[in-house]
Amino acid sequence: MKILLLQLKRIGDLVLTTPAITAVREHFPDAHLTLVVSAGASALLPAIPGLDRSLVARGKITDAGQWFTLARKRYDVCLDFTRTDRSSFLTLLSGARRRLTADHPKQRVKLRARSYTELVPCSIHLLHTVDYHLGLLEPLGIRDAKPEVRLDLPTAAFAQGDRLLREAGVDGGFLLLHPGSARLEKFWEADRWAQLISWAAERHLPCVVTGGTSPLEQSHLAQIRAHAQVPFTDLSGRMDLLTLAAVIARARLLVTVDSAPVHLAVATKTPQVALFGPTNPLHWRPRLTPAVVVHAGHAEPLTEFSPKEKPAAMHHTSTQQVISAMETLLSAPRRPSS
Numbered sequence: 001m002k003i004l005l006l007q008l009k010r011i012g013d014l015v016l017t018t019p020a021i022t023a024v025r026e027h028f029p030d031a032h033l034t035l036v037v038s039a040g041a042s043a044l045l046p047a048i049p050g051l052d053r054s055l056v057a058r059g060k061i062t063d064a065g066q067w068f069t070l071a072r073k074r075y076d077v078c079l080d081f082t083r084t085d086r087s088s089f090l091t092l093l094s095g096a097r098r099r100l101t102a103d104h105p106k107q108r109v110k111l112r113a114r115s116y117t118e119l120v121p122c123s124i125h126l127l128h129t130v131d132y133h134l135g136l137l138e139p140l141g142i143r144d145a146k147p148e149v150r151l152d153l154p155t156a157a158f159a160q161g162d163r164l165l166r167e168a169g170v171d172g173g174f175l176l177l178h179p180g181s182a183r184l185e186k187f188w189e190a191d192r193w194a195q196l197i198s199w200a201a202e203r204h205l206p207c208v209v210t211g212g213t214s215p216l217e218q219s220h221l222a223q224i225r226a227h228a229q230v231p232f233t234d235l236s237g238r239m240d241l242l243t244l245a246a247v248i249a250r251a252r253l254l255v256t257v258d259s260a261p262v263h264l265a266v267a268t269k270t271p272q273v274a275l276f277g278p279t280n281p282l283h284w285r286p287r288l289t290p291a292v293v294v295h296a297g298h299a300e301p302l303t304e305f306s307p308k309e310k311p312a313a314m315h316h317t318s319t320q321q322v323i324s325a326m327e328t329l330l331s332a333p334r335r336p337s338s
Contacts, residue, residue, distance in 0.1 A: 001031040004070070004078040004094050006087045007041075008057055010182075011241065012284065013129065014041040015149060015263035017081055018048060020133040023145035024079075025050035027137075034073075036090060043241040047151040057086065067093060077140065080116070081133055088115040102136060126307050129283050148288060151267040153246055161239065161246035165208070168233045173252035174206040175326075179224060180217035180236075181259040185278045185314070187220055188257060192319045194227035196255065199323055201230040205330075208251070210244060210261075211236035253329055255322065257314070262286055271332070273325040277314040282307055290332060292325035301325055 003024060007017045014037055025033060032052045037045065039058040048054075055066050071093045078096035080087045083104055091099045092115040103119035122135030130147045137145065165171075179193050193209075200207040209224070209232055211217045221236050239247065241260075248254055248261060249268035256262055257275045265272040266286045274286055277296035282305040285293050293302045297312035299321075 001028055001077070002073060002075045003028065003031050003033050004073075004075040004096060005033065005035045006078065006080045006082050006090055008036065008038045008082040008084060008087050009041070010038070011041045011044060011260040012263045013081075014044055014048075015151065015260070015267060016129045017133050018150050018267070019130050019145060019147050020079075020081070020137060021048065021050050022148075022150055023134065023137055023142050024140075026145075027140065027142045034070075034075075036070075044151070047153050047157075047242060047245070049150065049152045057090070059086075070094060079136055081136065085112075088112045091115045098139075100136060100139060102132065124283065127283070128285070128287065130287070132283075149263065149267045151245065151264070153242060153249065153268070157242035157246040158249070160243045161250060164235055164238060164243070165233075165247065165250065168208070168235065170206050170208060170233055172206075174208050174233075174250075175200045176248060176251035176254045177207065177209045178211060178254065178256040178259065178261040179209070180211040180214075180220060181257050182214070182216070183278075184216060186257045186259065188275055188314045188317065190220060190223035191227040192317075192322070193224045194229065195319045196322065196326075197224075197228050197232045198230055199326075201232075205252075207232040208247070209234050209236060210239070210247065213237040253326060255326065258284055265289065265291075271329045273322060273329065275314065275317060275322065276302075277317065278311045280307070280309045280311075281305055282309060290329055292328055294321055294325055 007014050034053040035051050036055045039056055042056045045054045075094045075096040078091050078094040078099045080091045080101040099116045100118045101116050103121050120136050124132045134145050197207050211221050245264040248264050248270050251270055254265045254270050254272040258279045262274050266289050269289050271290035273292050275294050281293050295302050296314050296316040
């Protein structure tokens with residue numbers, strides 16, 4: 001059996017597709033699995049287990065060759081986790097006998113309807129993203145699959161992460177802050193991140209800050225550096241995605257906004273405080289690992305989640321709320337070092 005999986009969204013979406021990939025592999029152990037991902041998430045591919053082949057959709061004319069190869073494969077099943085015009089085109093191109101995606105009004109329009117043989121009734125608006133992806137597998141007879149997020153990080157990623165930490169003089173447990181995101185509205189106030197750094201320094205807890213190289217993130221990180229009253233280890237812009245995941249795995253605690261590190265921490269079983277505001281934690285919250293979800297506008301961490309959760313500006317989360325969440329996780333028994 002040849003099965004094609006399409007996940008053309010962002011890094012977090014791809015991480016949260018790994019339970020579905022694992023479930024397909026376990027249910028069809030002899031199948032040939034091909035995964036197509038976006039260029040922005042392709043760095044994660046070496047850590048995704050269970051694949052026989054992977055393709056990267058870069059959105060360029062040079063993609064044409066691999067799409068011709070894909071069309072010649074004549075897959076038995078195609079699962080589209082993305083629901084976009086590009087993924088629906090690739091679904092049709094696959095020539096698979098069964099072509100599945102989630103039921104949605106956009107999938108019912110005449111042009112897209114031709115791409116699929118089955119529309120599965122699972123709504124992203126009502127489910128955690130992992131459950132949404134797993135729901136797409138039910139027509140294949142895959143039910144009650146484990147929702148565990150899994151990444152197999154290469155040894156080289158740990159070696160590179162350990163080298164960076166060692167050169168920075170960071171030894172043993174440390175607090176990891178990842179303030180950045182691709183979306184400005186997810187940013188928390190720079191001076192409040194600086195207050196977390198001071199709080200950690202007062203407790204002799206080494207503090208490491210990571211972040212991307214985009215001008216948006218670098219500007220935010222520069223503001224944090226300007227507000228910081230004590231020194232900290234700044235590793236922003238100095239590591240690739242897999243090395244970042246390895247450094248997260250070494251951390252005693254991660255504090256981050258709703259972004260890819262939330263999901264990398266879940267995969268590495270790292271305790272975390274996840275800050276939400278404009279996005280709904282029902283869909284994106286960390287599960288199955290030690291975590292506290294702080295949602296802007298709520299005085300207490302969220303323990304119940306609703307599809308009707310209203311967006312809120314990040315500045316409605318106070319420094320003390322985050323520190324209280326950090327104290328809750330830091331007071332728990334320390335996990336064995338990996």
